[in-house]
Amino acid sequence: MLYLVAGLLGLCAGRLLVPLIRAELERAPVRSVMARRPNCDCPVRPADYAPLWWWAGSRGSCSRCNRPAGVFYRLVEPVTAAAWAGTVGLVGAQWVLASFLWMVSVTVVLSFVDLRSYRLPNRVLVPGVVVGLLLLAGGALLDGRIGDLPEALASGLGYSVALLIPALLTRGAIGMGDVKLALLLGLFTGYHGWETTVAALVGGFLLAGAVGVLLLALRRITRHDHLPFGPFMVAGAWLAIVRALASFNS
Template sequence: MTVGALGVALTAVACGVAALLLQPWARSLAGTDSRWLRRRVTTPLAAVGGAGAAVLASSRPELVVFALLAVGAALLVVVDLAVLRLPDAVVAPMYLVLGVGLASSALLTGGWGDLARAALSAGLLVLVYLALALAAPSNLGLGDVKLSGVVGGFLGWLGWSELVLGGLAAFAVSAVVALVLLLLRRATRDSAFPFGPCMVLGAVAGAAWGPVVLPAFA
């Protein structure tokens, strides 16, 4: 399935509108009126994610799954920036969307191998994040561990190269952001940083450039 320019635009608009409608809910989950939530950052983030979902999807089930994940990711990014938390109320439905959607896609296309790889990738990334969270709880929280399963399942469905690059890119983005904030004196070495946005950016990088950067894993 190839989505044309109109389909990309419509998906972007639909995701942006969905995020706009869900913003009051995100504000209630955060329990704060942070500037991140007042500025309605979720709308453009979801719109961009929706456009990317339309470009990336190769079937209608994939399009629905990727678009819904884009909306969920936009909400999580903003809430994490506001209160350093990834609410279960957003993460849990993303697991349902991912599982049901990818299973439906596998049923229609026969991509059972892709589904198995997605499940294995989700489990592997959760184990990695859990080990890191236990080793350094000040750097990673349980919310990050829970979200890693969604990220792993999404990237694993696309391929091993996407998973490897996306997983590594999250930590690279985090390191760059921390360094920039330290250099600008906007943070100290003891400051807490939201890792959810880094995970989302890493997933985007993995999905977009995995096979190009890491062809050996493709």
């Protein structure tokens, strides 16, 4: 029941993230994107605000202009719903829950934007980190775990510094956006111990390497292409947090 409610709330949150992602990809103001249907440029209708319905109601393409919704944007709501249900299930009734829901929502936006544009925009990163830190600190205080915050901060800085060196040396494969994303991910993984941050870092590199080798083998990319690194860092951090909390809860 709890998972169902969290999943439904996650679907609604995902519906809000769709125009945020589209605004970043089209470099358009959020307000102008919100005035249009999620999948095309027709004016938005009241029914479009329901998650999934904006494409499911018309079988995936706009009934007026026939533009297909595309798999990319249709994935946002289910991914967010699954992330919210998992977060609620694992973090449970703690005050820090709000901060972790914030973190997964911000990282969903960043991952989708990075996948398509190879950018991690400051317009999302800066509020993501600042609000995330405030929510985590407030939650930790109310949970009586404020003592864990210094380790979280140190882990965030540590993860950033670990990426700063390759970012400065490689010019491209790892960017300054990844360094800032590492601050956010290090903060939230480090709240469960610095080992969790190390697991997130290692997991991110392993996932990126494995997918890279697979895509090379399938000839989907060449050796000169590079993959966006952000989504792999996010996946590594999510998995590290799941592992830390699952072993803590059992």
